[in-house]
Amino acid sequence: MAPTNHAAWLKAKQDPIMVVEEAPYTSPAEGELVIRTKAVAINPADWHIQDKGMLVTKFPAILGCDVAGEVVEVHPSLANRFAVGDRVFGSANPLFNKDGVYCYSGFQEYMIPKPPQIAKIPEHTTYKDAVVLPLGVNTAASCIFSKEILNLSMPLHSDGGKGKTLLVWGASSSVGACGVQMAALAGYDVVAVASSKNHDMVKGLGAKTCFDQNNTTIVDDLVEHLKGKDVVGAYAAISTPLTIPLCCEVLDKCGGNKVVASVMPGAEAFSSRGVSVQANFVAMHSFVAEGKMTAIWEWLEKALREGRMKCMPPHEVVGHGLGDVQKAVDLMGKGVSGKKLVVVL
Ligand SMILES: NC(=O)c1ccc[n+]([C@@H]2O[C@H](COP(=O)([O-])OP(=O)(O)OC[C@H]3O[C@@H](n4cnc5c(N)ncnc54)[C@H](OP(=O)(O)O)[C@@H]3O)[C@@H](O)[C@H]2O)c1
Incomplete structure (x- = not known):
């Protein structure tokens, strides 16, 4: 049976408060996997979309661009690369949905980060460290x-x-x-x-x-x-x-x-x-079409494992649970200096 999912929902354009409620669980299609989200990072885009009503047009919506979590379901087409239980980080994308379902957005318990923008987290690195990197x-x-x-x-x-x-x-x-x-x-x-x-x-x-x-x-x-x-x-x-x-x-x-x-x-x-x-x-x-996105994410996984790439700017955990995502987005709106705001789920 599919797990029950919850999300921080932005119910309407420029609604100042996201509400945590149940959300659909989407199984992975070809080339996809599902994670149980463990950490999300907050980006200026999240604040701009909510505050200024930019980019997202279909409501209710789920925002969030950076995720890290544990793989819970893998489409067979990716089985040679990822397995259930892998710790990964990757890009979320609130500008896409699948038949109206925001399964690629970050601010939810279960979501689909799309390869190639996904990589394994090395043993010595935490979810809250790795999640600072994807959109950057x-x-x-x-x-x-x-x-x-x-x-x-x-x-x-x-x-x-x-x-x-x-x-x-x-x-x-x-x-x-x-x-x-x-x-x-x-x-x-x-x-x-x-x-x-x-x-x-x-x-x-x-x-x-x-x-x-x-x-x-x-x-x-x-x-x-x-x-x-x-x-x-x-x-x-x-x-x-x-x-x-x-x-x-x-x-x-x-x-x-x-x-x-x-x-x-x-x-x-x-x-x-x-x-x-x-x-x-x-x-x-062209960056995607010419395979450079794939190449940079393959390189990123290796460079992180070898300690050449650092998880920077450093995270600052500003919340625990989806209920704290709104507080974190509000903090983002006030501006940050040399750090990345993170909510641990
Ligand atoms: N086009 C895209 O695809 C895309 C994707 C992601 C983000 N963005 C945009 O990229 C920008 C940066 O995003 P981010 O997440 O990296 O932001 P961020 O980490 O929240 O930016 C905060 C930093 O901005 C620096 N800063 C502010 N004003 C500055 C100035 N006049 N000169 C030099 N540094 C200044 C501050 O540096 P100090 O504290 O050292 O002064 C601070 O460390 C945002 O405008 C965002 O919307 C665009």
Whole structure:
């Protein structure tokens, strides 16, 4: 008999309170498996969808983009890769549903994280550690490695980026921290921008040098530092109408590849000084179609097992149980610095 499932339901557009109630249990189709969710991470997208009424149109809905949990059912097509009882982490996706059922969303007890964005958790790693990674890795990888954006070397073969420099603006954010780690592991010299209080963390992820965005001379300081280096572009992990022009100005003045990879849909409108701004949403089509998403998740499982990739930014557990998800999303709306909010289920 199928287990009883519960979810934190967003019953209507911009409803300020999610309600925990029973939800359908969906068995896996071909290429799918089901997990019993043990930890969920909270992302700005969860807050934006609820507060601003963005992206999700069918209600009642279930949100949540990052999950970790224990495999409870595996479709035979995946039996050579996963087994019941495996500890895994992966991407959830509230923008998809199956015949109206939000079986791919994170904020529920049983859900379907879709391969290839799923990997086994190493023995020494907890669910609450691993759950900080999925959306950060997907977003950073798509911005940095997809051919339409920066098209840099993936970290699969360590030093493709040797001798080249990448600017990462917003390096202490979740998507920034994942970008710093993967670019550094691919051999790039990462020059990072984050608040001073987070510089130790960002350097611990592999950044060579850190600058503080609050410093009024930030642009001049970066230009001075980057001049003469083989700059392959900028990854704007925090993209705003203020930060994008600053990235453009730095790239314009320091020479090198004049492309800014942005996490803000529509960021192209803020391009200036002849620098190209390319925005990512979830993952670029080619990144998935050309097998790079599969490759990065296979690499991620191995890199985590070998201790090369770290579960960063660090988690902060802000709740236990689906009833605390709303509190966590409200906290996300107030903003975080150098951490990922997690609810343990
Ligand atoms: N396009 C996509 O596919 C996609 C996917 C996921 C996320 N996103 C977007 O990506 C952005 C980051 O998401 P996230 O989950 O990584 O956010 P997050 O971790 O919640 O971001 C918090 C961090 O932002 C940094 N920050 C804020 N303003 C900054 C500025 N002006 N300059 C440099 N750093 C600044 C803060 O750094 P300090 O505390 O060090 O100052 C803080 O550590 C969000 O806008 C999100 O909506 C897009």
